[in-house]
Amino acid sequence: LFRSGRYRRRCEAIGHVKVYGQGCNPGNQQRRPHGTKQKCKFSGQPCTDRGCAACCIIREGFDISHLSEGSGNRGYYGEGHYSTSLWSTAYGYGRAIILANVAVGHAEKCKERTSTPVAANYHSRVVHKSTGVDELMVCSDDQMLPLYLILF
Numbered sequence: 238l239f240r241s242g243r244y245r246r247r248c249e250a251i252g253h254v255k256v257y258g259q260g261c262n263p264g265n266q267q268r269r270p271h272g273t274k275q276k277c278k279f280s281g282q283p284c285t286d287r288g289c290a291a292c293c294i295i296r297e298g299f300d301i302s303h304l305s306e307g308s309g310n311r312g313y314y315g316e317g318h319y320s321t322s323l324w325s326t327a328y329g330y331g332r333a334i335i336l337a338n339v340a341v342g343h344a345e346k347c348k349e350r351t352s353t354p355v356a357a358n359y360h361s362r363v364v365h366k367s368t369g370v371d372e373l374m375v376c377s378d379d380q381m382l383p384l385y386l387i388l389f
Contacts, residue, residue: 240298240379240382240383241382243298243378243379244338244340244379244380244381244382246379247264247340247377247379247380248262248263248264248266248340249263249264251263251264251265251340251342251360252264254342254343255343257341257344260341264340264341264342264360265340265341265342265343265344266338266339266340266341267338267339267341267373268336268337268338268339268384269320269321269322269336269337269339269373270320270321270323270324270327270334270335270336270337270387271294271318271319271320271321271327271330271334271335271336271337271381271383272321272326272327272328272329272330272331272333272334273290273291273294273330273331273333273334273335274289274290274291274330274331274332274333275289275290275291275292275331275332275333275388276288276289276290277289277292279291279292279333279386279388283295283296290303290331290333291331291333291335291386294335294383295335295383295386298378298379298381298382298383299318299337299378299381299383300378301316301317301318301376301377301378304316304317312352312374313350314347314350314351314362314364314372314374315347315351315352315353315354315355315362315374315376316352316354316376317355317361317362317374317375317376317377318374318375318376318378318380318381319372319373319374320337320339320372320373320375320381321370321371321372321373322371322373323370323371326370326371326372328389332388332389333386333387333388333389334386334387334388334389335383335384335385335386335387336383336384336385336386336387337381337382337383337384338381338382338384339361339373339375339380339381339382340360340361340375340379340380340381341360341361341363341373341375341380342359342360342361342380343358343359343360343361344359344360344361344362344363344373345359345361345362345363346362346363346364346365347362347363347364348364348365348366354376355374355376360375360380361373361374361375361376361380362374
């Protein structure tokens with residue numbers, strides 16, 4: 238409940254902006270998959286292993302302090318939490334997929350790798366790769382709210 242309150246407040250702070258696709262306001266909220274690693278044999282309750290990223294996200298929400306632990310990089314398009322519209326892309330990051338609500342707000346468009354922060358008048362960064370894959374990056378923990386865990 239605490240995480241959902243933080244997420245809701247972030248959406249309200251972003252306000253009513255242009256919405257894309259199936260999104261909704263406030264905050265141009267989108268539902269997107271986030272691939273991550275899982276160490277445990279999930280049985281309905283999150284484990285307490287700090288190395289099990291999926292269970293940590295379920296228990297505590299998204300936490301930028303764990304950035305790069307699963308992927309080995311700090312983000313090709315800036316430091317933040319990544320999601321995609323393609324389940325196959327999310328699956329490439331780990332066999333556990335968390336379906337999350339994402340407060341996108343105004344999305345800065347990017348085509349090349351960058352380590353620069355998102356510009357001040359934007360809330361996120363979207364990358365449309367030449368392969369057809371898209372990735373969305375948000376900088377703040379409270380811009381993503383985990384909803385469901387899907388295991389493969």
